[in-house]
Amino acid sequence: MTTTTRVPALGAEGWFTPDDPEPALLGMRCTTCGTYVFPKADFGCPNPACVGLAFDEVRLSRFGTVWSYTDARYQPPAPYVVPTEEHEPFCIAAVHLADEGLVVMGQMVPGVTVDDLRVGLPVELVVDTLFTEGEVEHVIWKWKPVTEGGAD
């Protein structure tokens, strides 16, 4: 039996908590004006009225509502890596996080189809496989419909 190493997908290191049972996106909050930034504020605060250069790393809301959604019926071109033998269509949603006033895109977890989705649908953040390469599992955040009976 082989052991698999889990790593955040290339480019998304530090953008989310990969090993948390209740995972979250990691955003930045400007210590001067208080605005949120995701993924990263590499060059200072994006608010043009603010000259802030310092940020606190903050966990963004794990729950949001679908702003819009679609699916990928055809295999996207590289640098996308097909995770399965053959391309299987997956959904992509843009999700509104009310507290932070952000919309963040993500794949929906496998098995969700557009028929399961609507604008306004509550979703929660999970961490899931983007693709596996040898014994390395590259993980990424995805959105998952909130199941009946609450967030548990």
Place this chain on the structure above:
Amino acid sequence: MAANDVAVLGVGMHPWGKWGRNFVEYGVAAARDALRDAGIDWSEVQFVSGADTMRNGYPGYVSGATFAQALGWTGARVASSYAACASGVTALEAARTRILAGLCDVALVVGADTTPKGFLAPNSGDRPTDPDWLRFRLLGATNPTYFALAARRRMDLYGATSEDFAKVKVKNAANGLANPYARYQKAYTVEEVLGSPMVADPLHLFEICATSDGGAAVVLTSMEYAARHAGSAGAPVRVAAVSTVTPTYPNTIIDLPDMATDSTAVVAVGERTFKESIAHAAYEEAGIGPEDLSLAEVYDLSTALELDWYEDIGLCKRGEAERLLNDGDTQLGGRIPVNASGGLACFGEAVPAQAIAQVCEVTWQLRGQATGRQVDGATAGITANQGLFGHGSSVLLRR
């Protein structure tokens, strides 16, 4: 005539297609057509403004000089602009402002492209700090993904239907039948559109624009030069305004190539969305409004995006675009025909040429030369377009 007008003395295009030849050939053909149309010699051009292509190696990154060399070095001043889909208007704006600054009288604007088949994809190599690389790698988000997010919003918020979207394609396909520069000259029915494969729900293959080869060129001159040159030929079409605005913070509509929007936690959403601000800036500069337009050429990367543009350029209120379409207002013979050229639906996108092609079409319309697709008595027209990474692009033309 307003103080900031410049004249469109000549326009020219190379037919769109999938020719697979050197992009320079299309640009040079379009440029020679535009010069012939203007009735001037290449040697009279004082400034060459190229719209760049990123997919054809170094000559594409320095397109102004590439076209100038191909036409024969004359010592003309040169610039090369890249602004993704908005490159053509950025190049046009460089020419217009140089003329308005009094630094030259005659400028040639050229854009041309040769494109690969299939989805537009990023250049090869790992670039984990490039948002355009990241959206493919982390999300598998193609350009149609973003077009579909916009389309689905229309359905869930305004009750748009797949039939509404398909009717946009039917309308544009009918317009393009008479356009000799269009790549696709074929009529479609709603059933054919909806019967094509689903690419990104709710958008079908025939609702998403292809990528094409093509070239377009415009000769811009000062109004004084045009008056001297034209003699009794009558007043030329004028560029009354050019908008190359960027978004304002917070930019809250998710768009290519970003994976997240700006935050509204601290700064409230502005009066206009980015796309609304594009045409608005052109109207402000020209001192006219959408009610004064005879026609519009908008960037129909998808059928549903054309409907967004109706609202973004002020033809109707938010949520009313489907009614405008279904009432026939935007078809030829309607109140405000949109994409009389056939639009991207019939052309496919030749990135650096497309915004210039929009200007060519409006010019032909304002001159009454758009055979088979003419908007009767056209006096004012607008183009609208948006380039990846926040490039607004709109040109207001008047007769």
